[in-house]
Amino acid sequence: MHDHAPPRVSADAITRTATPPRTKLLIGALGLLVVSVALCLNRDLNGDLYLLLFSGRYIAHHGPVGYDPFPTVQHGQQWLNQQWLSELGFYEAERGVGTTGITVLYALLLGLPLTLLLAAIRRKGTIAMIAVAALYVPGILAIIHPRAAGFTLLLFAALVLVLLSGWGRWAGPVTRSRAILALVGLPALFALWANLHGGFIAGLLLVAAVTVGLAIDWWRRLPGPDWDAIALLGAAGILGAVAATFATPLGPDIWTYVASFRNSGLKLASTEWEPVTNSLPAIAYLVAAAAIGAWTWWREPRPRRVMPALVALGFLVFAASSMRNLIFVAPALAFQISCSAPDRAAATSRVVLGAAAAGAAAAFVVYGFLGVPDAHRVGNPAVQYAIKHPPSKGRIVAYAGPSSYMLWRAPDTPVAIDGWLEHFTEEELRANFGILHGSLRDATPYVRRLNAGAVVAYLPQAIARLEHHGFVAKVRGPYGTYLVRNRAAGG
Numbered sequence: 001m002h003d004h005a006p007p008r009v010s011a012d013a014i015t016r017t018a019t020p021p022r023t024k025l026l027i028g029a030l031g032l033l034v035v036s037v038a039l040c041l042n043r044d045l046n047g048d049l050y051l052l053l054f055s056g057r058y059i060a061h062h063g064p065v066g067y068d069p070f071p072t073v074q075h076g077q078q079w080l081n082q083q084w085l086s087e088l089g090f091y092e093a094e095r096g097v098g099t100t101g102i103t104v105l106y107a108l109l110l111g112l113p114l115t116l117l118l119a120a121i122r123r124k125g126t127i128a129m130i131a132v133a134a135l136y137v138p139g140i141l142a143i144i145h146p147r148a149a150g151f152t153l154l155l156f157a158a159l160v161l162v163l164l165s166g167w168g169r170w171a172g173p174v175t176r177s178r179a180i181l182a183l184v185g186l187p188a189l190f191a192l193w194a195n196l197h198g199g200f201i202a203g204l205l206l207v208a209a210v211t212v213g214l215a216i217d218w219w220r221r222l223p224g225p226d227w228d229a230i231a232l233l234g235a236a237g238i239l240g241a242v243a244a245t246f247a248t249p250l251g252p253d254i255w256t257y258v259a260s261f262r263n264s265g266l267k268l269a270s271t272e273w274e275p276v277t278n279s280l281p282a283i284a285y286l287v288a289a290a291a292i293g294a295w296t297w298w299r300e301p302r303p304r305r306v307m308p309a310l311v312a313l314g315f316l317v318f319a320a321s322s323m324r325n326l327i328f329v330a331p332a333l334a335f336q337i338s339c340s341a342p343d344r345a346a347a348t349s350r351v352v353l354g355a356a357a358a359g360a361a362a363a364f365v366v367y368g369f370l371g372v373p374d375a376h377r378v379g380n381p382a383v384q385y386a387i388k389h390p391p392s393k394g395r396i397v398a399y400a401g402p403s404s405y406m407l408w409r410a411p412d413t414p415v416a417i418d419g420w421l422e423h424f425t426e427e428e429l430r431a432n433f434g435i436l437h438g439s440l441r442d443a444t445p446y447v448r449r450l451n452a453g454a455v456v457a458y459l460p461q462a463i464a465r466l467e468h469h470g471f472v473a474k475v476r477g478p479y480g481t482y483l484v485r486n487r488a489a490g491g
Contacts, residue, residue: 019122022348026126027118029356032135036363039136042107042142045099045375047401048147049090051419054408055093058284059084064249070407071414072470073428073450080250080257086148094452099371106146117334118163118330125344126352128337136330138285142272142323152199153327158334159203162186163210165193168339178229182236187433190240191247198258200244202318202328206335207237209314213307222305226383235244242400249403260410260422265429268402268437269421272324280328289329290316300340308339372449376428380479382456387413389474391484397435402456403482436461444469447485454484 023314056067059081068079081087093102114136139437143149162185172301186207193200211234217224236346276282293312297304315332319325373486378401380454386396387410395414396406404419415431417424424432438461442447445470455471457463463481467473471483 003368007431008431020347022350022353023122023126024351026129026348026356027030027122029117029353029360030118030129031111031115032358033360033363034114034133034137034140036367038107038110038140038144039103039367040363040370041141041471042103042146043370043373044377045103045140045373046145046146046377047101047378047399047419048145048244049099049405050375050378050401050404050408052087052090052146052148054404054411054418055081055084055095055420056087056089057408058411059088060091066114066249068423070418071395071412072403072418072424073416074423080190080211081420082194082248082254082257082396083148083197085192086151087195090146090148100202100454103373105281106150109154110140110143110283113153113331116161117159117331119343120164121334123343124337124341125346126348127426128341128344130352132337133425135285135289135292138281139326139328139330143327148197149199149324149327149404151196152193152202153195153331155196156199156202156206156328157331157337159186159189159206160331161234162189163206164335164338165211167214168230170302179232183234187243188241194244194248194254198261201258202315202325204237204241205314205318206311206332207233209311210307211237211308213305216306216310216320220303220306222303224305224307226365227383245452257422259414260400263422263426263429264377265433266421268433272322274323276320276323276326282326286320286329289319289333293333296333296336296340299342300343304448305340308336323403328467333404375405376459377479378402379409381477382480382482384476385475386454386482391453394451394475395453396456397450397452397460398456414453416452420432436462438465441465442469452485454482456480456482 052068056265059333061067061245064081064084066079068074068077088111090102093105097105098237114133117132117136121128121132140153143153162181166181185305190203193203211230213234214225214230218227245252245254250257257343261273265304271278276286293309296312297309304466312335315328318424319329376407380402383398383402385407387406391414395416396403397416398406400417400419400421403415403417406413406415417428421429428450431449434446434469435442435452435455436459438459445453455466457466458480463473463483466483472486473481473483
């Protein structure tokens with residue numbers, strides 16, 4: 001054990017000048033820029049939105065249930081619906097403002113976390129704020145369409161601010177307010193988070209990284225929170241994990257849900273579960289983020305602290321393991337910058353502020369010309385025909401997006417799968433996408449496995465092979481062909 005002197009407090013921690021008005025305006029302009037860019041890039045009402053809507057409608061009328069109530073191949077089986085509260089919220093929002101209103105609200109939801117992060121580093125200079133904003137935009141591309149992960153991004157940014165205020169570099173000894181924040185506030189945040197989206201795991205990782213980093217720096221006798229404050233944060237992380245486990249309808253099964261993402265069949269439907277090494281742009285993004293993190297660490301006065309660098313490094317590795325985790329990179333680097341970078345007194349340039357405001361205004365104008373998004377892909381003519389003319393026997397095999405759309409428009413439509421991809425077994429997913437990809441010469445075993453009576457196919461190879469094995473095209477269009485199984489032909 002070491003004897004620790006009271007934390008050394010620097011002059012800049014004691015004398016805090018008010019945030020210049022231009023800095024506040026820059027934060028607002030960059031936040032609006034993200035909102036406007038999100039509106040422009042969200043051009044489709046995709047399957048993720050309709051998944052939230054049809055699930056939310058069921059929950060609104062029946063409450064959370066533990067079995068799959070929808071006409072899929074998993075009907076009646078255990079349903080680990082972890083994000084039920086997000087679904088309910090999206091459904092109620094749709095009732096109030098419609099799907100177009102949801103896209104606007106969601107764009108605001110994506111802009112708010114950046115505003116919080118920039119507020120946390122507002123004293124670190126214009127370059128630091130622009131760097132974080134520049135990293136933030138590519139990171140949110142994977143969730144640019146309305147989905148529950150938007151709540152995770154907001155709550156992760158909020159957690160960053162809580163940890164900076166309660167356990168930042170110049171935090172003093174444990175106070176009553178900090179104890180309440182740790183033992184009540186943080187567990188409550190994780191309880192809410194666990195009912196909204198499975199990304200609460202990232203929040204627990206952040207608390208763990210900060211706790212371990214602070215403990216190492218305390219052992220090195222560096223300025224910072226005392227041991228009682230560090231132990232309090234560790235206890236808060238444990239209570240947060242307990243709250244996430246028992247404050248949801250799933251209970252301990254929430255960890256079974258988290259483990260379901262190890263299903264290798266998910267990669268057949270989406271690239272978001274793949275490692276970053278499969279994408280050159282993602283690799284370039286992580287290299288740029290790592291360079292900013294390394295520069296921030298190098299410029300920190302010696303002795304350099306472990307905690308901020310551990311947070312940044314940990315989430316760079318976390319992001320490298322899966323494309324969907326790129327959303328955490330910018331918040332983690334904002335955390336490091338807030339802890340490690342020196343304060344800068346220079347006011348924001350009028351040129352920079354004007355450029356940010358002009359960019360936001362231009363993006364809003366572009367959005368006005370583009371018009372509101374619609375469901376022309378997931379709700380294409382082939383899908384519309386399938387809703388009105390389901391097969392007399394069997395299920396409709398389709399991608400998750402169109403299947404979710406069909407369940408929203410007609411809840412009794414017999415589909416093979418829906419947007420809950422992690423809910424289905426690897427064999428079921430391989431059968432579904434084996435038919436859709438046309439990857440086998442004879443899809444008959446997969447057709448029998450899913451009891452496929454019809455298919456909404458897109459790939460010419462898949463369409464040709466289905467027709468060769470007894471499927472008849474009823475509707476052909478640019479976004480899909482609806483084929484019905486001709487049982488008389490032995491298909």
